Amino acid sequence: MAEVPLVEMRGISKSFGAIEALQRVDLELNHGEVLGLVGDNAAGKSTLMKILSGVYAPDEGEIFIQGQRVEFASPADSRRLGIEMIYQDLAIVPNLSIAGNIFLGREPVKSFLGIKILDKRKMIEGSRQAIERLDVNIRSTKLSSAGLSGGQQQAVAVGRAIFFNPRVVIMDEPTAALSVKGIKKVLELVGELKERDISIILISHRLPNIFAVTDRVIILRTGRRVGERITKDTTPQEIIDLMVGMD
Numbered sequence: 001m002a003e004v005p006l007v008e009m010r011g012i013s014k015s016f017g018a019i020e021a022l023q024r025v026d027l028e029l030n031h032g033e034v035l036g037l038v039g040d041n042a043a044g045k046s047t048l049m050k051i052l053s054g055v056y057a058p059d060e061g062e063i064f065i066q067g068q069r070v071e072f073a074s075p076a077d078s079r080r081l082g083i084e085m086i087y088q089d090l091a092i093v094p095n096l097s098i099a100g101n102i103f104l105g106r107e108p109v110k111s112f113l114g115i116k117i118l119d120k121r122k123m124i125e126g127s128r129q130a131i132e133r134l135d136v137n138i139r140s141t142k143l144s145s146a147g148l149s150g151g152q153q154q155a156v157a158v159g160r161a162i163f164f165n166p167r168v169v170i171m172d173e174p175t176a177a178l179s180v181k182g183i184k185k186v187l188e189l190v191g192e193l194k195e196r197d198i199s200i201i202l203i204s205h206r207l208p209n210i211f212a213v214t215d216r217v218i219i220l221r222t223g224r225r226v227g228e229r230i231t232k233d234t235t236p237q238e239i240i241d242l243m244v245g246m247d
Contacts, residue, residue, distance in 0.1 A: 082167030
C-alpha cells in the first residue's frame, strides 16, 4: 500500500478579481522529500505556497496533511501543523533585534510577580543556537536587524523557520539575493534538513539549484500544473520546455 503523502493539495483554484492565479492545481509532498516548484513569473508558484502556509484561502480545492483534511484561517494555523514558509522578501523587521525576528509572533514569556513578561534570555539563547547551526558570522543576536547583509537576513529567516522543528519548510527563491558562497550554504542546509526528515518545497528560477538538491519537480504555467518529473530522470531543457509551453 502506497504511503500517504505528508501534504496533498487537490484541485486548488484562486482568483484575484479577473486574474485566475491558479486553476485546479494538484501538489503532493512526501515525507523527507525535497520538491522543486518551478515556472515563469505569474505561473502561480508563490500563490500556491501562500495557500499552503495559510496566507490565502483557496477559492476551490482541498488540503490534506497526512491524509487528514485541513483548513487554514491564518498562517498560525499552518504553523501549528508544522508548516513554515521563508518568503522571498524574508519579512525581516529592521527595528527588531535578530532574536526578536527569530521569535516574531511566538515570543516566550515568563511570570514575574504575577505579570507576564518577555523571556529575553530564552530568546537570546534560542536564537544564538539557531544562527550557530547555520554557520553564519553574526556577532550577537541582541543586535538590531537593520544593516544586516543579504546573507545574514537569509540566515535569520531560515533560523526562524527551522527553530520550531517544522515538518515542512517552504523556501521561496531562497538564493535570490545571495553570493555564490551564500547559495552554497543554503543548498547545504536543504540537504541537512532532509537528513532530519524535514520535507522541503523549493521555489527557484535557478534550475542548477533545483537539479542540485530536489528529488522531484512540479512545473506550473499560467496557473496550471503542466508537468511533473523525477529530477534525476529529466534535464533542464525538458523543464524549460514545459515552463514555456514547448511540451
